[in-house]
Amino acid sequence: MRIRIKLNGSWREDDVEPRLLLVYYLREVAGLTGTHIGCETTTCGACTILLNGEAVKSCTVLAVQADGAEITTIEGLASDGKLHPLQQGFWEEHGLQCGFCTPGMIMAACQLLGRNPHPTREEIRQGLEGNICRCTGYQHIVKAVEFAAQKISPQSTVES
Amino acid sequence: MSTKLLGERIKRKEDPRLIQGRAHYVDDLKLDGMLYMSFVRSVYAYARIKSIDAAAAKSLPGVLEVITGADIKDQLGLIPCAAGMEGLKIPKHYCLAVDTVRYVGEPVVAIVAKDRYTARDAVDKVEITYDPLTPVTDPESALGKDSPRVHEEFSDNLAFVAKLEAGDWKALEADSTLKIVKQRLINQRLAPASIETRGVIASYSLGEETLTVWSSTQIPHLLKTQLAILTRTDESRVRVIAPEVGGAFGSKLNVYAEEGVACYASHRLGKPVKWIEGRRENLLGTIHGRDQINDLELYVKPDGKVVGLKCNIIADLGAYHQLLTPAIPTLTALMIVGCYNIPNVWVETKGVFTNKMATDAYRGAGRPEATYIIERGMDLVARELNMDPVDVRMKNFPEPKDFPLALPTGVTYDTANYQKTLKKVLKLAHYPTLRKEQERLRKKGKYLGIGLSTYVEICAMGPSSRMPAGGWEFGMVRVEPTGKVTVYSGTSPHGQGEETSFAQITAEGLGIPFDDVTVYHGDTSVVQHGIGTFGSRTTAVGGTAVFRATERIRKKMARLAAHRLGVKPGDLEFRDGKVETSDGSKSMAFGDVVGEAYYARQLPPGVEPGLTEQYVFEPANYTFPFGAHVAVTEVDAETGEIALRNYYAVDDCGRILNPLLVDGQIHGGLAQGIGQALWEELVYDENGQVVTGSLMDYALPKAHQFPWFDTQTTETRTPVNPLGVKGVGEAGTIGSTPAIVNSVVDALQHLGVRHIDMPLKPEKIWKILKTVDGRQ
Ligand code: FES
Ligand code: FES
Numbered sequence: 001m002r003i004r005i006k007l008n009g010s011w012r013e014d015d016v017e018p019r020l021l022l023v024y025y026l027r028e029v030a031g032l033t034g035t036h037i038g039c040e041t042t043t044c045g046a047c048t049i050l051l052n053g054e055a056v057k058s059c060t061v062l063a064v065q066a067d068g069a070e071i072t073t074i075e076g077l078a079s080d081g082k083l084h085p086l087q088q089g090f091w092e093e094h095g096l097q098c099g100f101c102t103p104g105m106i107m108a109a110c111q112l113l114g115r116n117p118h119p120t121r122e123e124i125r126q127g128l129e130g131n132i133c134r135c136t137g138y139q140h141i142v143k144a145v146e147f148a149a150q151k152i153s154p155q156s157t158v159e160s
Numbered sequence: 161m162s163t164k165l166l167g168e169r170i171k172r173k174e175d176p177r178l179i180q181g182r183a184h185y186v187d188d189l190k191l192d193g194m195l196y197m198s199f200v201r202s203v204y205a206y207a208r209i210k211s212i213d214a215a216a217a218k219s220l221p222g223v224l225e226v227i228t229g230a231d232i233k234d235q236l237g238l239i240p241c242a243a244g245m246e247g248l249k250i251p252k253h254y255c256l257a258v259d260t261v262r263y264v265g266e267p268v269v270a271i272v273a274k275d276r277y278t279a280r281d282a283v284d285k286v287e288i289t290y291d292p293l294t295p296v297t298d299p300e301s302a303l304g305k306d307s308p309r310v311h312e313e314f315s316d317n318l319a320f321v322a323k324l325e326a327g328d329w330k331a332l333e334a335d336s337t338l339k340i341v342k343q344r345l346i347n348q349r350l351a352p353a354s355i356e357t358r359g360v361i362a363s364y365s366l367g368e369e370t371l372t373v374w375s376s377t378q379i380p381h382l383l384k385t386q387l388a389i390l391t392r393t394d395e396s397r398v399r400v401i402a403p404e405v406g407g408a409f410g411s412k413l414n415v416y417a418e419e420g421v422a423c424y425a426s427h428r429l430g431k432p433v434k435w436i437e438g439r440r441e442n443l444l445g446t447i448h449g450r451d452q453i454n455d456l457e458l459y460v461k462p463d464g465k466v467v468g469l470k471c472n473i474i475a476d477l478g479a480y481h482q483l484l485t486p487a488i489p490t491l492t493a494l495m496i497v498g499c500y501n502i503p504n505v506w507v508e509t510k511g512v513f514t515n516k517m518a519t520d521a522y523r524g525a526g527r528p529e530a531t532y533i534i535e536r537g538m539d540l541v542a543r544e545l546n547m548d549p550v551d552v553r554m555k556n557f558p559e560p561k562d563f564p565l566a567l568p569t570g571v572t573y574d575t576a577n578y579q580k581t582l583k584k585v586l587k588l589a590h591y592p593t594l595r596k597e598q599e600r601l602r603k604k605g606k607y608l609g610i611g612l613s614t615y616v617e618i619c620a621m622g623p624s625s626r627m628p629a630g631g632w633e634f635g636m637v638r639v640e641p642t643g644k645v646t647v648y649s650g651t652s653p654h655g656q657g658e659e660t661s662f663a664q665i666t667a668e669g670l671g672i673p674f675d676d677v678t679v680y681h682g683d684t685s686v687v688q689h690g691i692g693t694f695g696s697r698t699t700a701v702g703g704t705a706v707f708r709a710t711e712r713i714r715k716k717m718a719r720l721a722a723h724r725l726g727v728k729p730g731d732l733e734f735r736d737g738k739v740e741t742s743d744g745s746k747s748m749a750f751g752d753v754v755g756e757a758y759y760a761r762q763l764p765p766g767v768e769p770g771l772t773e774q775y776v777f778e779p780a781n782y783t784f785p786f787g788a789h790v791a792v793t794e795v796d797a798e799t800g801e802i803a804l805r806n807y808y809a810v811d812d813c814g815r816i817l818n819p820l821l822v823d824g825q826i827h828g829g830l831a832q833g834i835g836q837a838l839w840e841e842l843v844y845d846e847n848g849q850v851v852t853g854s855l856m857d858y859a860l861p862k863a864h865q866f867p868w869f870d871t872q873t874t875e876t877r878t879p880v881n882p883l884g885v886k887g888v889g890e891a892g893t894i895g896s897t898p899a900i901v902n903s904v905v906d907a908l909q910h911l912g913v914r915h916i917d918m919p920l921k922p923e924k925i926w927k928i929l930k931t932v933d934g935r936q
Contacts, residue, residue, distance in 0.1 A: 019277070033188035034181015036406070038355040039439040043855035046355055074181035087179040091171055094820045097828060098655030099178030100185065100356040100406030125864040132855070134355050134407050135655050137827030137892075138863040 003067040007032070008076025016063045023047045025063035026073060034074040034103045038132070045131030048104035049073050055111035057104075057130070074103035077110070085151035086110060086144070095144030097135035105131045109145045117153050119145070163735050165668040169820045172660045173679070183404040186359035186376050191432040194361070195224060197422055198279035198435070200269035200286045201445065202261035205295035205515040205848020206310070209259055209268065213287040217271060220285060222278035225425060227270040229258035236420050237390040239480070242628035243487035248320045251311045251513070253480040255390075255420040261290070262310055262479035263516050264850055265444025270421045272433055295515040295848035299476040300453065302512050310479055310513035319477055319511040320486055324493045326568030327504030332459055332468045341458040341540050346917045347529045349451035349476070349842040351858055352522045356406020357437035358446055362422035366430040370397045371423060377402045378413045378652055379692030382629055384684045386415045391423045402682035405654030409832070410521035411446050412654075413694045414483045440853050448842050449522020451476040452489060452529050458537050459504065464547050464555045468504035471496060471533060477511045478518035484525075485518045486511050487628060491526025491618070494569050498534035499578045499616040499786055500556035505568045515848045521694060523832055524617070524893045531615045535898035536915070539612070543909065549612045549902070550591070553582060557614075571618065573784040574878045574886075577812070581788040581874055582614055585810040588870060589790040602910060607795040608805075611903025613788070615895040619887030620783040620880065621695030633697070634689040635705030636774035637666055637713050641758045643751035645670065647679045647709075648774075650690020651702035656889060657821040658698050662706045664817060665883070669710035670717075671734035672750055689776070696785075696887030699817065704881040705777040712773035720756040721748050723764040783878045783886035787811035789895045791834075791903040800926030802838060802904055804867055809895065812874045814886030819873075822888050826871055829892020835861040836893075837900035841919050859919075908932070 004013050007030055014029050021040075026032045026049065038044035040059045047058040050072040077084040086106045089095065096102040105128065112119060112127035119127060124145045125138065133141060177183040214226040232255055239253040252258075257268045269286050273279035296302045296310050302317040310317055332338070361374040371393050377383050380400040388395035405412065418435050426433040437446070452475050459468030475489035493507040524531075538556070542549040557578040558565055565573045591610070598608045622631040634650035647666050651658060663677035680686055693702075718729035721739040725732075725746040732739050740747035756762065760769035792806040809826060816822050839859040843851040852858040877884030897918070904920050905913055911932040916924065 017277075024276075027188075028190075032181070033184070036185070036356070037187070037436075038357070039855050041439065041854055041856065044355055044439075074179075078180060083179070090179050091175045094172065094824050096175065096178055096655075097657070097824055098354070098356065098405065098407040099174070099183060100354075102178055103181050106179065121868065122864070125866075128863045132355060132860050132862060134353060134409070134832075134860065135828045136824060137829070137831035137869065138866060139827045139869055140824060141863065 001064050003064055005066055006070040008072055018064055020063045021059055022061040022063045022066050023058040026058060032073050032075050036100055036103060038100065045108060046101050046104040048107040048131065050107055050110060055108045074106060077106065085148040088151065089144035089147035093140050093143040093147050095136065095141045101131060101133040105133060105141060112145065113149055113152060118149055118155055163668055163671045165664040165674055166817050168818065170660060170664060170674065170818055172657050173663060174657065174659045185356055185404045185406050186361060186374050187436045189361060189374055189403065191361065191363060194432040194434055195272050195274060195429065196276045196279045197270055197272050197425060197433050198283045199267045199418065200283050200288065202257065202264055202266040202268055204261055204290050204292050205264050206293040207261050207290035208293065209257065209261060210289040210291050212269060214269060217282040217285040220278065220282050222274040223271060223282045224274065224429060225272040227256065227421060227425060229254055229256040229268065232256055232421065232424055233258050236424050237392065239417055239420065240386050240415055240483060241481035241485065242483050243485065244628065245320055245322060245486060248486055249314050251313065251480055255417040264848055265441065265517060267417050270425065272425050272429065297514055297844055297846055297848050299474050299512040299514055302514055303510065310515055317513040319513055322490050322493065322509040324505060324507040324569060327468065329504060329506060332504050337462065338467065339460045339544060341460055341537065341544050343456050343536065343540055343915055345454045345456060345533055345536055347450045347452040347454065347532055348918055349519065350449045350522055350836055350840050351443050351842045352409040352411035352446065352449060353442065353858065353860055354407030354409055354411060357439060357442040358412065358416065359436040360419050360422045361432055361434045362426040363432035364423065364426040364430065370399065372399045373419065373423065374401045374403055375419055376405050376412055378408045378654060378694050380652055380682050380684050381650060381690035382692060383415060387419060387423060390420045399685045402652050408654050409523040410449065410525055410694060413521050413692065414447060439855060443853050443858055444850050445517060447482050447518050447520035449519060450529060451519050452492065454529065454533050456533055456537050458541055460541050460545070464541065464545050464552045466500060466502050466541060466556050469497060469502045470506045473507065473509040475509060475511045476514050476516065476519060478514060478516040480518055482518040482520045484628065485520050488519065488521055488526045492529040494571055495527050495530035495618055496533055497567060497569055498531060499576065499614055501558045501565065501567065503568060516844055523829065524890045527617045527890065528833065528894045528897055531613065531894050532898045535613045535615065536901060539902045539905065550582070550586065553614050554579065572781060573616065574781060574880050575876050576616065576784065576786050577874065577876050578614060578786060581786060581810045581812055584872060584874060585788040585790050585808050588810065588872060589806065589808040591790065594792060605797055607797055607907040609793040609795060609903035609907025611791040611899045611901065611906055613895050613899035613902065616784050616786040617891060617894045618782045619696035619785055620700030620779055621697045622782045623779055630691055632776050632778040633691055633702040633705045634687065634774065634776050635702060635709045636688065636772065637706065637709040639713060639754050639771040641754065643754050645672065645677045647677060647706055648687045649679060649681045649702050649706055650687055651698040652682045652690065652693045653698055654693065656693065656698055656825065658702065661699055661817045661821060662703060665703055665707050666710045669707065669714060670750070672737055696889040700783055700881055700885050700887045701777055701779055703885065704883055705775045707883055708775035708777060709773045712775060713771060716771065716773065717753045719764055719767060721753045724748060724756065779880055781880045783814060783880050785811070785813040785886040785888065785891050787891060787895050789899040791899040793903040793907055795904060795907045795925060797929065800922040800929055802920055802922065802925065804834065806867055807869050809869065809871045810874060811871065811891050812876050813888035813891060814878045815875055815884035816873060817885060822873065823871065825888045826892045827869055829890060830869055830896045831861050831866060833893040833896030834866070834900055837897045837918050837920060839919050
């Protein structure tokens with residue numbers, strides 16, 4: 001089947017098998033391997049991307065279901081060679097170790113901050129419930145998201 | 161520019177590629193003509209294979225090869241076990257089952273196809289008929305005379321017995337003033353469950369006759385040697401590359417069947433072959449951790465001094481040995497006295513075959529079990545003697561001046577100050593206030609628990625005389641003609657951040673900018689030798705090799721500069737990009753000294769051109785990091801739900817090179833140790849079926865389940881290496897598990913609860929609450 005997708009800002013068209021998962025489309029057809037696979041059963045969140053602005057686990061969506069959609073992956077997050085505040089935050093606060101969960105974690109956090117620009121630590125933890133990290137113990141991830149929140153819309157007092 | 165880098169909070173060099181999705185894990189690599197492999201795995205725990213019908217699979221368009229045990233039996237070697245102990249039974253472990261399957265998930269047939277989907281389709285088309293046998297699932301009854309045997313070639317299921325005995329047990333057992341505190345402790349089976357599963361690409365070039373393997377591994381160099389043996393390829397023609405590795409925690413410190421079969425398939429087909437493990441395969445067929453039954457007896461004086469420790473250990477090894485399977489439980493015996501100098505020790509460890517996946521090294525590997533045993537034990541002593549758990553520990557700690565301390569277990573602890581970490585964590589947690597709060601809440605029928613753990617662990621593995629495959633590590637530093645510096649390490653970090661800390665070591669040593677140093681690892685053709693990353697050894701052993709190689713560079717550069725400046729080499733310092741006398745009166749730019757080495761026009765007599773130095777560091781001893789943790793829990797009296805309210809940790813990993821990385825290691829370790837105490841369990845039923853074969857059932861901890869970790873450090877350096885570092889990769893995991901269990905038992909102690917086995921799931925606690933007497 002032929003599908004059209006606006007991927008990280010530019011439209012592309014591809015012929016895909018109806019059963020192809022979106023995550024494999026991104027990784028193997030579009031060659032964007034920053035989106036990872038940790039379970040293929042909607043549990044780990046490593047494959048999280050933004051589909052029409054919503055954080056979605058791309059292992060649960062078929063490529064054909066994304067026909068006509070706008071997709072942002074980790075590769076499309078930095079703009080004009082400048083890291084997205086979340087990317088900066090993860091770097092600054094050591095929010096990653098092996099880095100495998102990181103793209104999904106960042107995309108999920110993107111949605112989180114979109115909906116709640118100044119989340120409490122508790123809200124950050126709840127907001128990342130669908131993403132598993134086996135390395136960091138999450139504390140530095142929470143700090144990374146706080147860093148980004150502050151960067152995107154500075155507040156005089158940081159909530160805790 | 162400051163050249164002080166060691167001890168600084170420096171952001172990681174590895175991060176830019178990782179946060180932008182530009183890193184390359186195995187599955188991100190695509191080679192020309194690459195084929196995909198999939199496995200048909202045993203659905204039985206124990207069965208004879210009657211027949212394999214692969215005709216339908218073979219006829220599927222796009223399927224190129226179907227491989228069975230019979231095909232590889234004489235073509236591929238056996239999966240290696242590096243552990244050697246007296247009388248160890250080593251079963252034949254083929255890469256694909258031959259005649260018999262012995263655990264659910266064992267690879268039986270491999271299929272190679274043109275793409276991933278076709279390979280998976282073909283798996284469903286293979287018909288295998290089995291003759292089921294009675295599986296052995298309980299390690300205790302496995303030792304009974306009437307038990308079926310996992311391997312008929314052996315007379316029983318006992319893989320090995322290891323004994324450790326020290327002290328005067330006759331005198332101890334005759335002493336009627338001693339109290340004996342007994343407890344059975346069960347350390348459940350866990351799944352390492354790195355978020356990146358395993359994966360491999362094998363590429364055999366028929367022309368060059370070379371085998372290149374990309375594997376998600378912690379040990380590329382050891383894997384190269386083992387795959388050369390396994391595939392009967394000249395080792396000079398084998399190259400192993402560990403690309404970006406997405407977590408491992410010990411599970412990729414191994415040589416796996418799939419790696420062997422991928423090499424075989426690639427050789428046969430002359431094309432690269434990729435296999436990526438699915439999550440279910442990962443939970444079934446990647447090594448598991450822990451799984452011990454420990455019967456503990458502590459011999460205690462009336463004042464709380466513990467003078468004897470006896471422990472019977474039954475370790476469930478699973479069906480076959482992986483690389484270190486039998487060695488792991490012996491580490492438990494080695495560290496079983498914890499941070500207490502108990503003079504009389506008796507430990508018997510029995511390794512038992514069962515029809516399960518092999519256990520092997522999972523973060524902590526034998527030491528979490530040891531720490532759990534002794535730290536639960538100390539709390540039981542406190543309870544029986546009606547003492548505060550703090551006082552029992554203080555009573556039994558050796559003094560800082562007692563170190564180095566040779567223990568009856570056969571190891572010598574390097575340095576420690578256990579009193580200091582304990583006092584510090586008690587202060588951090590406001591311990592006396594907590595106890596008062598606990599009193600108050602109890603009166604209201606609310607259960608607050610305060611749990612302590614004071615641990616010591618064994619790291620920086622290790623002296624080669626005590627390691628199965630060498631304990632040294634290789635480091636090389638090359639100053640490039642442009643003055644940039646390249647560091648090569650035989651370790652294989654996969655998230656720990658040594659591209660950063662090793663650059664700190666070399667940049668500081670040479671007085672040059674941090675950004676001028678690049679660190680390489682994980683490719684056997686780029687780095688000459690190596691052992692790998694495990695056992696919290698990377699910085700202590702690998703970092704030392706880099707440090708020493710850097711010193712050699714300094715020495716040579718000082719000689720070259722001295723020759724030009726007309727001073728003694730010993731008068732020169734490396735700072736701010738210069739090599740100069742301490743008063744700065746005679747000075748050369750770093751790059752100019754490098755030029756001397758490469759243009760080689762005026763070398764001092766006997767000095768070779770070029771600027772590359774290497775060092776192989778052989779540690780004389782292990783290191784012994786330690787720490788003290790306090791966990792505060794609230795147990796819901798109605799539902800049995802446990803809320804982890806606070807977690808305080810003071811850890812001492814020796815000198816800290818980068819506090820950011822240390823914090824990260826501690827946090828991650830805590831999450832895994834707490835995960836074991838509260839949620840995680842890899843469950844087999846009585847038929848040997850895996851009940852927790854997906855991440856829906858195997859409860860990996862999530863962000864909202866943890867409180868803010870309140871962590872601090874102390875720094876007691878080790879003399880074992882010149883950096884003074886001990887290691888931190890496993891400390892959090894080792895220390896935290898008993899703190900949690902001690903905390904929950906402490907919460908319920910006044911109800912008569914003495915012990916609860918992990919994981920402390922609400923159902924379990926709820927049942928206990930229903931049955932205990934004296935509910936208030
Ligand atoms: S791979 Fe999609 S949620 Fe795990
Ligand atoms: S950084 Fe390794 S899984 Fe999150």
